[in-house]
Amino acid sequence: MTFPSASEPEIDEEQRNEAGWRPFLRRNQRYLSAIGTLLVIALFGAAIFHLTAEVHYDEVVAALADTSWQSIAAAVLFTGLSFLALTFYDVAALDYIKRKLPYADVALTAACAYAVGNTAGFGALSGGAIRYRSYSRLGLQPEEIARVIAFVTLAFGLGLATVTCLSLLTVGEYVAPLTGLEPFWLRTIAVVVLGGLLTTFILAGEGREVRIGRLTLRLPDSRTASRQFLVTALDLAASASVLYVLLPSGTIGWPAFLAVYSFAVGIGVLSHVPAGLGVFEAVMIATLGRAVDVDTILGALVLYRVIYHVLPLLIAIVMIIGVEIRQFAGHPAASSVRRIGGRMAPLLLATLALVLAIMLVLSSVTPTPDENLAFLESYVPLPLVEGAHFLASLLGLALVIVARGLALRLDGAWWASIVIAAAALLLSLLKAVALAEAGMLAFFVVGLLASRRLFVRPASLFGQALTPPWLTAIGVICLGALVVLLFVYRDIEYSRELWWQFEFSAEAPRGLRAFLGVTIGASAIAIWSLMRPATTTVEPASDEALERAIAIVDAQDMSDANLVRMGDKSVMFSADGSAFIMYGRRARSWIALFDPVGPLQAWPDLIWQFIETARANGCRAVFYQVSPVGLAYYADAGLRAFRLGELAEVDLTRFELKGGKWANLRQQVSRGQRDGLEFAIVEPEAVPAILPELAAVSDAWLAHHSAREKGFSLGAFDPQYITAQPVAVLKCGGRIVAFANILKTATKEEGSVDLMRFSPDAPKGSMDFLFVQLMEYLKVQGYRRFNLGMAPLSGMSSRQIAPVWDRAGRAFFEHGERFYNFKGLRAFKSKFHPRWQPRYLVASGGLNPILALMDATFLIGGGLKGVIRK
Known part of the structure; x- marks a missing residue:
């Protein structure tokens, strides 16, 4: 890419001399965003703690136990209807970009994307990552996948706004106390928003293009807009019904509840908190607290999270790993799963690992049922129970770390997950006879064993630095554990003596010690990830390495690979020496020029080797001017493609x-x-x-x-x-x-x-x-x-x-x-x-592609001055 001209290579003095708040915000946006997310979680956690001031933990457990199996079955049914509706977002998006794929493939991709996105909802574990890996395998170009993601996001946002506004017209008084606005003003705002949406709908006509200044907007045609509104309405109605049937009958009218639910979902989305955790709950409690007991709402919300978020994830994993079992591999129904399942299974298992991490940490700060505690007192020594309780919480934290490795398909992460899950399974029985917890861990182990062949990337698990989204996830878990701990033991007055109480009946001290262990461990992980130094330096290729690279270039088809002859780039060879990547470094970017040079079968491992080495040095891995041939390999490594231009x-x-x-x-x-x-x-x-x-x-x-x-x-x-x-x-x-x-x-x-x-x-x-x-x-x-x-x-x-x-x-x-x-x-x-x-x-996503393009431009031009001068 021949962006501007050259000068002598510059060191980063121009960047060092930058001053002011804008450069500071640009350099630290990821970290500031993470801090903002944690502040939002803290604020809404405090709100939940305040709103539940009169509620006791035992009352919530009783409310959970009182939920009928008929209500649970109805909630499962509505969850299925919601996910069925969600698949049609992707169908409509593909129709909009004029691409046709088999419905089975689209439905599987969409269902897995929403199962992961609803549960984790951040960074590498998101619906976008699932879609990118799956659709790239099905032949879609990166810009087409990006348009699908944009369409789905925009369609859901507009549909959510429409349904919420329509609901507010009739039930504004239920939401008014939460917003601090009078019902009249809420309805006025709803009418204005609906008017704007209706105007857009009318202007759309049959796919009309509207020019605003230099920007041309192609509006969806009326058929597409109408269909998407119906899909969104069905999705929201079904997902709202999941929670509605878990509440006592007669609590609130369904239309009013739909408005409250839509509003809570919208606030959760706008908060950018993973899965709206804490935000959604705070809005629902604040809104419905006058109509039903708060302990009942909390019990219903816990069941809602399990049924609507965790259950679809488990079903998706069962579907994906089912084809890994040999006797089912030849069944015709498994063809679609077999086609793309291998690209989604690591992300699904990584999401489940994150869920299990939350489960282990939260269970460590909640009391053991009395009957289970009495059983343990009869058969298990107290030191063993205390140790199991403390260690299980730390294993939960460890699962967050290996979850990232599972998403990256590291073999070390697979082995670590097996060991951690097996140990946590044993400890969950020793600390509380937690059969449900042990069953989830056993399911996780089975899923890992069935998917063993997918985790083949050799890498040091401990050499991986956690990125800000993953550090944010750890922070969210710690804050959530703190809120739960304070809620459960709110009636126990704090004293320093609590730390040293070791008795079977001393539940609060065990919870305090477990929380302290998790907090110290999380702090150590964060400090190591943020402060660890790079391990190697980037040096130009030696004469011997250049000779090996030139021999590979001469035996393959890409003539531009002869640029390695310049000798100004470093060279990384594949394990078998048949292929190489030429690359340079600028700031925090390791930039590979072109696709790997050599046989196609050597590309996947070499791509991963380059990414792993760059990350081990605290840098971002970038591939510059790559062809569509290798896009599936980059997607499989968790990277995204952004168009640079066209080759003639x-x-x-x-x-x-x-x-x-x-x-x-x-x-x-x-x-x-x-x-x-x-x-x-x-x-x-x-x-x-x-x-x-x-x-x-x-x-x-x-x-x-x-x-x-x-x-x-x-x-x-x-x-x-x-x-x-x-x-x-x-x-x-x-x-x-x-x-x-x-x-x-x-x-x-x-x-x-x-x-x-x-x-x-x-x-x-x-x-x-x-x-x-x-x-x-x-x-x-x-x-x-x-x-x-x-x-x-x-x-x-x-x-x-x-x-x-x-x-x-x-x-x-x-x-x-x-x-x-x-x-x-x-x-x-x-x-x-x-x-x-x-x-x-x-x-990778976020600001990385922009920063990477800047670094590549400086690398080509020879520094900032070289770029500016021409």
Whole structure:
């Protein structure tokens, strides 16, 4: 990607000199967001503690026990209806982007995405991660997957707003006390919002495009909008009914409850707290507390979380791992699961590990039932019970750490999960005879054993630094445990003596000690993740490594891989030595140039090896200018693809200057011949003789363009690099006026050029003449295609449903001519009527792709000054 010009490489002094609050916020946004999430959790936790001031833990347990099996069965039924409705979000999204996939595949993907997203709802464990891994395996391009995710998110948000506003028109008085507004104003706001949504619906017509300034929005047609409203209404109605049937009958009318439920879900979504944990509960208690006993609400909310959040996750895992059992593998019903299940199972099991971690930590701060405690007192020594209680809480914290490793398919995480789950299972029996807890852990172990073949990535589990979302999850668990601890033992006055009480009946001291252990462990993990130093440095490839890499380049098809000959990049080889990745480092980004070079079967492990090494050094892994071929491998490693532009390829087997579309190029060739241009290929052994002339042309070109040499993704005029392969030259009057070094491999699949330099006095159209002559030469030599290079930011969409990345890139492509000649470069390549192939930047989500693109631009340009100067 030929973003702006070069200068001498700069160290990070410009970044060091930045001052003010904006750079501070930009650098620390992830950490500030995590702190904000924890503050929201703390505030709503305090609200729950205040709202339940008159409630006792025993009353909540009694309310849970009093729930009828008929109510539970009805809740399960409505959960199934809700998830059925949720699958049609993805169906409509695929229809909107005009892609057709089998419903079985879409339904499985959507169900698993919502099972994970509803339960975890953050970072790597989200519905977006599930969709990206699954749909990339089903052939969707990254921008198409991003549009699906955007459509689903927007459809749910608009549907939720519509249903909530319609409900508020009739039951505003139930929500008014919570908001502090009068029912009249709530209804007024609802009418205004509904009016805006109705106006949008009318404007949409049949997919009309509306232009707002420079932005073009494609509105969904009325059929799509109507269908999505019905899907959202069905989803919300069914999910609200899950909680409604768990409450005592006659508590509140169903329409009023739907409004309250929709409002609570919306507040939970806006809070950005994982799964709306604590936020949703606080809103429901504050709203319904006047109509029903709070202990009953708490009991219903606990059951709702289990039935609507945990149960679908368990069912999804059963479906996925079922096909791992050999006797079911050949069943026709398993075909869809078998196709994409292997990409989703690690995320599902990681989510379950997170759920089990919460279960273990919370159970450590809640009392053991009296009958179980009496049984333990008769058969188990007190020190064993105390130790089991304390250790089980720490194992819960350990499960959070291995959950991340499971999501990344680490073999070490699989072994650690087996050991932790087995130990926790035993301890759960010793500390409280917790049969349900032990059963969940046993289910987890079975799922791990059935999915063993999926966890094959060799990596050090303890070398993994937890990212801010995972540290936030640990913080949320600790805060949740604190709220539960204070709620359960609110009637016990605190004293320092509690810490030293060791008795079977001393439940509060056991809970305090367990919470302290979890807090200390979580703090240690956070400090280690945030403060640990990098373990290695990045050095350019040695001469021996370059020779090995060049041998691999010559045996494969990608001509651009010859950029490794520059020697300015580091090289990482696969375990078997058959493939390599060339990369550079800028700031906290390890940036790999192109896909791995070598056999396709070596790519997955090599990609993972690079990602693992970058993370072990506290850096982000980035892949720059990658092709669609490897997107499934990057998605499987938890990375996302963002379009950079399009690569132009000319099919040399069909290249000939005949027909009307080639008229302009024919004229340029004829003009060049009249101007006396002569084309020639200089073989490598003869290049040193003309090197002074080439250097003169190159220096004149750089001076004329006020530019310096670039690097990384582009070659520089280095004698060793220039003399490594043939050079195409143009002469005029016996003097070289233009040249281009040719990149090629022994397979003759593809040819390309890197440096293209010409003298300021070269005849007009010289580069067109050179390219035509070079393509005709390569065609005669038996090459199949010619790589014209990438047009940056080309091919990006500006439609409403397009990702923000694409719309921003499109806007820069259209209006960024003062920074770079984006349109001119694409127009030049278009002269040769190429096939346009997308190229991507691959990184993790959040701000990482933006920071990675900045780092790549600085790496190419040679620092901030080099970028600004040209």
